[in-house]
Amino acid sequence: MIKRSVGERVFEIINIIILTFLGLIALYPLWHVLMASISSGDGLARHTGAMFVPAGFSLKAYQLVINTPMVLKGYGNTLYILVFGLALSMAMTILGAFALSRKGLYGRKVILLFIIFTMYFSGGMIPFYFTVKNVGLADTRWALIVPTCVNTFNFIIMRTGFEAIPVSLEESAKIDGANDFIVLWKIILPLAKPVIAVIVLYYAVGIWNSWFNAMLFLRSRELYPLQLVLREILIQNDTAAMTMGGGDADTGMLNEVLKYATICVATIPILVIYPFLQKYFAKGVMVGAVKG
């Protein structure tokens, strides 16, 4: 090992200072939101500038947020869409990716072209809207599940993962009389666990974050997923549903704190889990990059 020169040491220290600074900038907005969410209403109203500790302490906003029927319903709807959406997305993507990873399949090239073409050209928002309407899905939660159940990019990652599995394994199974469904279930799926984990996570994040289709297709408020409820509260500034029950004078002051608390209620669960899943996400980026 060659000894590091003074210049290199100076560089390393400066590098760490720059990265620490960048990290703090990236983190600050989230810290600010967290601190503001546990502040008291009048404390936050009087506070100006950067916020490193809460301005007064109160958990009243959280109490109001978790007792708001719309937020609870939103969570429920999102969970519903998440469970059924994930099941359908995974089933469809696995079947498609398995079928189209068979090397000798007649018509494979044409079908792949047919699928990949949709990544680069689409009919557009309005025709899509009418397609979903005509199929009879409008104003149901299934409008948020079925029309977007296969993501072509995820399909490609999955297919790449399946193709990496040695053919010899399934050939011996086939000699033993296994049909394609058994090969998929008993051989491919167990061996493709890492790529399946990646795709489950990708779909889950996609479903969790989506709001636009919900806005397009849902008229009934009781079907709103969490993100659409958040949009009403955060973007359209509508916190009336939460403060209605409160009644007393300082709930008006809580308005801002409520928004911060809502953000936390909707985000903390994800941010708590994600560091543990990080490595899977990163893996998917690499696999996708091979043939992205």
Added chain:
Amino acid sequence: MKQAISFGKTVPRQKKPRLLRELAKNKYIYIMLIPFLLFYIIFMYGPMYGAMIAFKDFTPKLGILGSPWVGIKHFEAFFGSIYFWRLLRNTISISLQTLIFGFPAPIILALLLNEVRQAWFKKTVQTISYMPHFISLVVVCGIIKIFTGSEGIINDFMVNLGQERRDLLLDPALFQPIYVISDIWQKIGWESIIYLAALSGVDQELYEAARIDGAGKWRQLLSVTLPCILPTIVVMLILRVGSMMNIGFEKIILLYNGNTYETADVISSYVYRKGIQEFSYSFSTAVGLFNSVINFFLVLSANTISKKVNDTSLW
């Protein structure tokens, strides 16, 4: 005559058994494909078929087929409208800015992270930088809205500099900077992953050799690191250029308002407003189709260039 008939018959006879044999051999595979292909036919190709309403005066009552053809009336109306240039200008301006500022940012972050020797420090910075990627778009926009509001933290600082308190999202001059800066915050960490992967693949002996030759950090960066990750950079750049017309319009819809249409409205947000909110179905489909076609040719040319430069293509 006889010959011609028998010739005509033998061709399908030869083909059919082969096709049947294929179907029989892979019958389960084809069964698996049915739902998958139905999805693409209905929800991907269905809208492409429906896009023909761009050439009609569509009303839901008459349906796609029943509505009268009007040729390219809607396209002419769009190209002639006062909004055409504004939309094109905003679309290109926003995507160019995210390209110029947003594209190098993750590369620089990856290069800096790559130089860190303390594994725990590297891991911590990475974890923090990915975090915004996991926050939903609605929440990100909610945070932007609170921070840029007249009582928000940015205004708290501006007051100290002697400015008046005001809602920054109402100022057309600030919309694009707000969009671009928050975009970098959202994406820098996540997009750096791919460059970190490329960097970890660089042969360490190259650095040793460069050091023996007396190359400092800067020289090593220029002569070893950058040439080694250049293929990745080029591919990512081409992909980026290929999707220039596809701006994240969901974020625009969440952040813009009547005051900022001048600088915020892009083609896809206009399609949404015209089509869904104002019910000009055919017109907005025509606008969307224009966007899709341009985008398609951008991708095609990006792919061609990618093949030439890098020997890697998208398909």
